[in-house]
Structures are given as C-alpha cells and as structure tokens.
Amino acid sequence: MTNPLLTLDRVSCVLPDGRILFSAIDFLLDRRPVGLVGRNGVGKSFFARLLAGQIAPSAGRRSGTARVHYLPQQITPAPGATVADLAGVAGALQALARIENGGVEVEDFDAVAQRWDLRERFAAALDAHGLGHLDARRPAESLSGGELTRVALLGGWLADADVLVLDEPTNHLDRPQRLALLRQLQDWRDGLLVVSHDRELLDALPRIVELSPAGLADFAGNYTFYARSREAAQARALAELARSRHALRRGEAEQRAQRERQERRQSRGRRESRDANQAPILLGLQKQRSEVSAGKSARLLQTQLEALTARVAQAAGQVLDDPDLALFAPEPAAARRxxxxxxxxxxxxxxxxxxxxxxxxxxxxxxxxxxxxxxxxxxxxxxxxxxxxxxxxxxxxxxxxxxxxxxxxxxxxxxxxxxxxxxxxxxxxxxxxxxxxxxxxxxxxxxxxxxxxxxxxxxxxxxxxxxxxxxxxxxxxxxxxxxxxxxxxxxxxxxxxxxxxxxxxxxxxxxxxxxxxxxxxxxxxxxxxxxxxxxx
Missing domain, CATH: 3.40.50.300 (P-loop containing nucleotide triphosphate hydrolases)
Structure with missing residues (x-):
C-alpha cells in the first residue's frame, strides 16, 4: 500500500434529527482508485462529503493535506451562475481580467497564481471535451443535465487536485461521454473515490468498498469480484444459518423429550411409592436425589440451547439484508386513441x-x-x-x-x-x-x-x-x-x-x-x- 492521501479514523455521522448513518469507521485513501457502493439512503454521499472535507464528522477525525476536488451528486447552479462558475474558474478569470485592466490587488494575483493562460486553457479544455460550443459567460441554467455534469467534471481536471471525490459522475452522461469519462479516470494517477451504481464504471476500479448499516467492508477487487464475493459470503451465511437452526431444532426436540421422560419417571415414582412398603423418609430421599439429577440435566440442556440460540442469532447477523422492492403500476382508464x-x-x-x-x-x-x-x-x-x-x-x-x-x-x-x-x-x-x-x-x-x-x-x-x-x-x-x-x-x-x-x-x-x-x-x-x- 502506498502512503495514504486521506485518512478517516473512527469517524461517525449523526444527522440533526439524531439518526446515525454510520459510526466508528476507519478508511485510508491512497492512489488506488476506489468505488463506493451501497443501498440508497445508507449514507454514501455523506461519506463522500466527509472525505472531501465538505462536512466535519460527528465524531472521529479526518486527516490529510491533499487538495480535493469534489463533484456533488446533484448539480444545481446558483442563480446567475455561468459556465465558468460551474467549472470553478470564474473567480480566477475575473481576477485575470482586472489585472489585464491595470489592477494591482494582491488577492487577484493570488487567485490567478501564475495561470496567465487560464482563459486559453479553459477554452481549449472545453473544446477538447466536446464542449467548445459553450462560452465561459453562458448561463449555467441553460445547460442540459449532461452538460452540467461535464462542465463540473472539467473543473476537476483544471483544479490541479491530488484527490477527486465524485458522487455519481455518470448520471446524465450519454454513452460516448461515459466512455470518455472512463478513459479519463483510468488515466488519473492520484487519489480517486467514486460513488456510483454504474456497473461498467465500477468494474474498471480495482478496489470496491461497501457502506452498509454494519459498517464499511473493503473488497480488494473490481465490481465483478465484489459481487461474486458478496454472493459467496451470502451463500455461506445462509448455509450456516440453516445448520444452526437445524441444531437448535434438535436441541429443542431433545429438551421436550427430556421433559417427557422426566414426567414419566415422576409418574412411575409416585405409583411405586404408593405401593412400596418403605419408610417415608427413605422415599423422600430417593425423590430428592431424582429431582437433583433431573435438575442438573435440565440446566445443562438449557445452557446448550442458549448457546445454540446465540449461534442462530450470530448466523442471522451475517446474512445480508437484501429485501425485495416493488413498485405498483398505476391503472389509467381505458387507453385513448x-x-x-x-x-x-x-x-x-x-x-x-x-x-x-x-x-x-x-x-x-x-x-x-x-x-x-x-x-x-x-x-x-x-x-x-x-x-x-x-x-x-x-x-x-x-x-x-x-x-x-x-x-x-x-x-x-x-x-x-x-x-x-x-x-x-x-x-x-x-x-x-x-x-x-x-x-x-x-x-x-x-x-x-x-x-x-x-x-x-x-x-x-x-x-x-x-x-x-x-x-x-x-x-x-x-x-x-x-x-x-x-x-x-x-x-x-x-x-x-x-x-x-x-x-x-x-x-x-x-x-x-x-x-x-x-x-x-x-x-x-x-x-x-x-x-x-x-x-x-
């Protein structure tokens, strides 16, 4: 493993309403590209924002000095935002224009930071990514969903970042643009975390981590490896659950049989005591010894049953919770012509x-x-x-x-x-x-x-x-x-x-x-x- 670029140490995320999304999670991001998967609502976007430094953890610590470019899942331009704003270069372009007009403000020179050719670089980058028809001053609200995503992604390539954190980057992208993004990510040599449900994209990433209510599971392979590993783990868990349930049923049957035997012995003992010609004190001692012996056997069997019950609970906890989902189709009136x-x-x-x-x-x-x-x-x-x-x-x-x-x-x-x-x-x-x-x-x-x-x-x-x-x-x-x-x-x-x-x-x-x-x-x-x- 290379040196980590970002580290999460025992981090937790608790929402304002008190709901715990995840807790005590450890994670290291190095230069191996990572795909983050999980069911809707499990907290993947919060995890991505936390890793990117957009939000602070409720507990634990995020560390690392890497420069991060974060692409949110839903790109909603602010009122009046332009293409340049969306790509994150509007401030630097405005500062460059003021300097060219004679401005001498230190803040403007800091914003440009030796990028004197930024205007040309931005135009060339737009053109290289099939967005040459867009002007830097064009209102962002006039772009399609795919164009919004592509311009925001372009900001990542221009940001000189050490780490890209991308939340569902293929949403709204057409087929050629998805393939283009895939090639760009394959050429990326620094830190990368991608939140996605796109199986083709995830298959190109060498490391998959899954966020679930149980925590974070790390799989040292692509999505196909993850899916097969998960399926095999589910099969093993179901088999162990079946074995433990069978053992519990046998134990419960043995307990019932033991009780029936004990009841028969007690019934026989009562009959024999009525017919026997023995002193009451001797009969009492025999009954006491019998009850002590039966009690020991019952306690031993009960202990075994408790262990079997715990084994079933442990096995059930290893079974992945994948409930079937269903949507009901509306029933419109008879179709009109x-x-x-x-x-x-x-x-x-x-x-x-x-x-x-x-x-x-x-x-x-x-x-x-x-x-x-x-x-x-x-x-x-x-x-x-x-x-x-x-x-x-x-x-x-x-x-x-x-x-x-x-x-x-x-x-x-x-x-x-x-x-x-x-x-x-x-x-x-x-x-x-x-x-x-x-x-x-x-x-x-x-x-x-x-x-x-x-x-x-x-x-x-x-x-x-x-x-x-x-x-x-x-x-x-x-x-x-x-x-x-x-x-x-x-x-x-x-x-x-x-x-x-x-x-x-x-x-x-x-x-x-x-x-x-x-x-x-x-x-x-x-x-x-x-x-x-x-x-x-």
Missing part, C-alpha cells in the same frame, strides 16, 4: 432546434428517446408536460400526465413523501401508502422526513411514488433519466413496474440495458437534420 399530438413543433433548445417535429402519441404507445447530451430530449418532455412553449407549431396533450424530470421537481423538498401523497389522495389511507412506500425501500422514518433531508436515491424513489400513486392515475408517463441515483434493487423494481404499465410512456435514458427491458415500441432520436422515429 391519442394521448398527444405535435404538429410542426419546433423546440427552442437542442440539436434539432428549428426543425419541425410531427408526432402522434397513441394511448399505450411506449417511446424511448435517445441521443447525445444537449440534443433536446429533456426539452421535448418539458413541452409535453406543459412547462415549455414551442417556438413554433402546436402541441396538444389530451390525457393526464405525470412528469419526472432530472431535478425531481415533482417532489416538494419542504414536505415528506407521505404528506404529499395524503394531500393528493386523502382517502387512500395512510396504512396502504406506508406499505407501498416500504416496498419501495422507504421505511417508516424516511417517509416522514422532508425531501431536502433525503439522499438522491431516496428523493427519486419518493418522486416516483408521487408520480405513480396519485388519486387520478396518469395516462401518460414522462420520465427523464429515471434510472439515475437508483440502487440495483430499486432499478429492477422500476423496470418491472414500467413493463406492467398500460398507459402511454415516454422515457429518456442513456442506459441501453434499462431501455431494452421496458418493452418499448418506438425509438425517437434528435439529429441535426430533425427528429427521427423508428421501430425499437
């Missing part, structure tokens, strides 16, 4: 902007939209949801819709998911809603916390619940990269639910495997020549 009609619609953004789109979305039709970052996929969903007006043409949506966008704006961060669902449908019943949320992996405490207090994966699950479990079921689901942030169990539940959904579906994703599992019938692709529709 047409859910939406677009006539010569032109979008204001994207590669196909200015090109007319004619599209009829039939009831029950299942459309997958694929294409590069910034090509206009999200804009089309926003148009169908009534949140964006076309520059030309007409869009008529004749059914109830539910739109899950990349910012999960459907879910109010100030309210709990249970509160929102009950407000929409008071007659649904709290018990039924709690059961459905539990099957989605949101426990009784999580469903009562405000959205702002949830992890990225938990927020997405809550937003899915708000979209699906409405009083009046949506007849057209509009899903913009719904597979982002979800752990593998939740992703499988989402796939199964969407296959069962009988309304119209339009989904955007860069995950080809996910799309292929949804039984789609139409592929829609934005290009420079316009929108192309084909059979899936």
């Amino acid at each position: 047409r859910a939406a009609v677009l006539e010569a619609v032109e979008l204001p953004y994207g590669i196909a902007a200015g090109r007319p789109l004619d599209l009829i979305v039939a009831g029950g039709q299942r459309i997958g939209i694929v294409g590069a970052n910034g090509s206009g996929k999200s804009s089309l969903l926003q148009l169908l949801a009534g949140r964006l007006a076309p520059t030309r043409g007409r869009c008529v949506v004749s059914v109830r819709t539910a739109c899950l966008d990349q910012q999960v704006s459907l879910f109010d961060p100030a309210r709990s998911v249970l509160e929102q669902l009950l407000a929409d449908d008071p007659v649904a019943g709290e018990a039924i809603l709690r059961t459905r949320l539990a099957l989605l992996g949101l426990d009784s405490d999580t469903v009562q916390r405000p959205g702002a207090a949830l992890s990225g994966g938990e927020r997405l699950k809550a937003a899915l619940a708000c979209a699906l479990y409405r009083r009046e079921p949506a007849e057209l689901l509009l899903l913009d990269e719904p597979d982002n942030h979800l752990d593998l169990a939740a992703l499988a539940a989402l796939e199964q639910m969407l296959r069962q959904y009988r309304g119209a579906l339009i989904v955007v994703s860069h995950d080809a495997v996910f799309l292929d599992r949804l039984a789609l019938d139409t592929r829609l692709t934005p290009t420079a020549d316009g929108w192309r529709a084909s059979v899936w």
